[in-house]
Amino acid sequence: MKPAVLSGVHFITGDVACAEGALAAGCRFFGAYPITPATEIAEHIAGRLPEVGGTFIQMEDEIAAIASILGASSAGVKSMTATSGPGFSLMMENIGLAACTEIPCVIVDVQRAGPSTGLPTQGAQGDMMQARWGSHGDYKIIALSPISPQEIFYQTILAFNLSETYRVPVLIMTDEIIGHLSERVVIPDESEIKLVSRPRAKGRKDRFLPFEPGPNGVAPMAIAGEGYNIHVTGLTHNEKGYPDMTVECQKQMMARLTGKIQNNLDDIIKTEGYMLDDAEIIIISYGVSARTCHTAVDEARSQGIKAGLFRLITVWPFPEDQICRLAERAKALITVEINLGQIHLEVERCVKDKVPTYLVGHVGGTIITPERVIETIKEAT
Numbered sequence: 001m002k003p004a005v006l007s008g009v010h011f012i013t014g015d016v017a018c019a020e021g022a023l024a025a026g027c028r029f030f031g032a033y034p035i036t037p038a039t040e041i042a043e044h045i046a047g048r049l050p051e052v053g054g055t056f057i058q059m060e061d062e063i064a065a066i067a068s069i070l071g072a073s074s075a076g077v078k079s080m081t082a083t084s085g086p087g088f089s090l091m092m093e094n095i096g097l098a099a100c101t102e103i104p105c106v107i108v109d110v111q112r113a114g115p116s117t118g119l120p121t122q123g124a125q126g127d128m129m130q131a132r133w134g135s136h137g138d139y140k141i142i143a144l145s146p147i148s149p150q151e152i153f154y155q156t157i158l159a160f161n162l163s164e165t166y167r168v169p170v171l172i173m174t175d176e177i178i179g180h181l182s183e184r185v186v187i188p189d190e191s192e193i194k195l196v197s198r199p200r201a202k203g204r205k206d207r208f209l210p211f212e213p214g215p216n217g218v219a220p221m222a223i224a225g226e227g228y229n230i231h232v233t234g235l236t237h238n239e240k241g242y243p244d245m246t247v248e249c250q251k252q253m254m255a256r257l258t259g260k261i262q263n264n265l266d267d268i269i270k271t272e273g274y275m276l277d278d279a280e281i282i283i284i285s286y287g288v289s290a291r292t293c294h295t296a297v298d299e300a301r302s303q304g305i306k307a308g309l310f311r312l313i314t315v316w317p318f319p320e321d322q323i324c325r326l327a328e329r330a331k332a333l334i335t336v337e338i339n340l341g342q343i344h345l346e347v348e349r350c351v352k353d354k355v356p357t358y359l360v361g362h363v364g365g366t367i368i369t370p371e372r373v374i375e376t377i378k379e380a381t
Contacts, residue, residue, distance in 0.1 A: 002051040005190040014149040014178040015040035017185045018108055019048065021156030022080050024193055027106070028054035029079040031068030033061050033087060036120040037176040038110035041082040062087035066094040069105045074232070076223035078160055082108035084176075085118060088127055089134070095169050096135030097234050099257060102211070102219065104163040104170075104198055106156070111175040113364030123176035124364025125287060125338040129345075131171050132316050138254060140261035142268060143171040143316040145286040149183045155313075161196040162268065166260050167218050173315060175338070177288045177367060201228055209239040211253075217260035261317060270313040271322060275301065279308025281380050282326050284347055285336040286312035289368055293336050296373035307377050315343065323350040332380035336360045336373055356380065 005024045012020070019041050022030070030049060032042040046056040055072075059065040062083050069079035083091060088109045098105055111127045113119035131143045142162050146152035152174055159170040201208055201222035210230045211219050219239075222228035231241035236253055238244040261268065275297050276282065285293045290311045300307035310326060312319065323346075327333060332355055335344035344359045351357055360368055360376050 001053065003190070004052040005187060005193065007187050007189045010185045010187060011182060012149060012185050013040060013180055013182050014146070014152045014174060015110065015180065016044045017149040017153040018082070018156050018172070018174070018179075019045040020187060021153040022106070022160070023048055023052060023054075024153075024187070024190070025157040025160035026078045026195055027080050027160065028052070029069060029072035029077045030054070030081065031057045031059050031065045031072070031079070032081045032083070033059050033065045035062070035084045035087045037112055037123075037179050038082040038084045038087075038108065040179070041108060041110070062090040063094065066091040066107065070094060070098055070103050073103050073105050074224050078104075078164070080106040080108065082110065084110050084112050084120075085114045085127055086116065088130065092130075092134040095141075096137060096139065098169040099135070099139040099141065100234050101232050102167040102221070102257070104167050106159045106163055106170050106172065108156075108172045108174065110179040111173065119365050121176065122365040123288065123338065123367070125173075125175055125289065126342070126364055128173060128315060128337070128339065128342045131173055138258065140168070140258045141171060141316050142166070142168060142261065142314065143173050145173045145312060145315050146178060147287060147290050147311070148178065149181060150185045152178060153185055153187065157193060157195070161194070164196045164198040165218070166264070166268075167198060167221060168261065171316075173287065175288055201226070205229065210241045211237065211256070212239045213256055213260070217256065217263055265317055268314060269317060269319050271319050272311040272313055274309040274311065276308040276310060278306055280306040280331045281308070281334065281377050282330045282332070283307065283309045283334045283336055283373065283377075284312070284323070284343070285309065286315055286343070289336045289338055292368050292370050293373060295370040296377065299370060299374055300377045305377060305381055312343070318346050320350050323347060327351040327354040330355055332356045332358060334358045334360060334373070334376050334380060336368055338362065338364050338368060
């Protein structure tokens with residue numbers, strides 16, 4: 001048996017760092033179907049999971065892959081899958097099922113240019129709105145966006161911790177560029193990694209209410225096989241888990257599902273500022289595009305332009321309050337992303353014409369260069 005945490009300094013890709021982060025987080029089941037550019041996550045973790053007492057299963061398709069991790073999680077095992085655009089689309093119904101039945105799990109989307117088959121080997125950030133609204137109905141989701149292989153290691157651990165804390169599916173919205181980028185990754189000692197486990201059922205098994213919220217709005221979770229009387233359904237259900245086809249029950253269920261996210265935004269949302277203290281032109285970006293923006297801010301500053309970067313680490317739930325505050329003091333906001341303006345629409349919604357907004361984006365396949373961002377910074381001054 002080998003250690004789950006391979007402490008030390010490594011030179012690895014983002015995909016491999018993601019797999020190692022999952023193992024460090026306690027992931028012991030991975031169900032997936034191969035797809036470019038996420039396959040390397042499955043390849044790496046398929047070799048490592050048996051070494052730590054875990055299980056890997058290659059499923060027949062992406063629908064089966066996410067179904068398998070929901071089943072494993074229901075049995076008490078921390079579980080993850082990884083995919084890219086077309087597979088992400090196929091997973092949407094079961095992402096909604098996970099949200100409705102409050103099954104913790106982690107889904108990694110290594111984005112590539114689309115729609116449909118698109119450019120399988122080239123990156124994009126075109127799945128960001130799908131991450132939020134891909135499944136039907138009103139529900140809340142948590143989605144993270146890493147900037148480097150080092151960060152994807154830590155974000156994978158964070159994704160599991162958030163998933164276990166709030167009993168929700170958590171998405172890691174990385175991309176082909178970060179996934180295939182090889183960089184120095186420092187993996188800390190296992191003793192330095194803080195892990196969270198889901199709230200567990202206690203008390204009399206014949207009186208347990210599987211969907212009765214706890215103090216933070218999250219219900220304790222009974223594990224299949226422990227003897228608790230539980231019923232799991234995607235239908236509107238009451239606190240016993242039984243179907244209840246009334247409008248009142250739907251209101252109560254949805255208040256619980258959305259409330260546990262909405263009422264804990266300060267603990268969930270994470271962002272990062274760079275040169276923001278006196279910034280007049282503020283760039284909003286995430287993931288690989290934020291790497292470009294760091295260089296653009298430095299160059300703008302060298303030319304006497306007070307630029308700064310506001311980076312979304314948590315993309316969903318969206319940091320609306322922070323964006324609104326930035327709009328109150330900035331001369332302009334610039335969104336930089338490899339799509340045609342998906343997060344930019346959210347920025348515009350929050351700004352409400354308080355300041356001019358600009359988009360630097362394209363349809364995918366290549367990164368956005370610092371030069372393009374600098375041109376827009378100059379246009380906005």
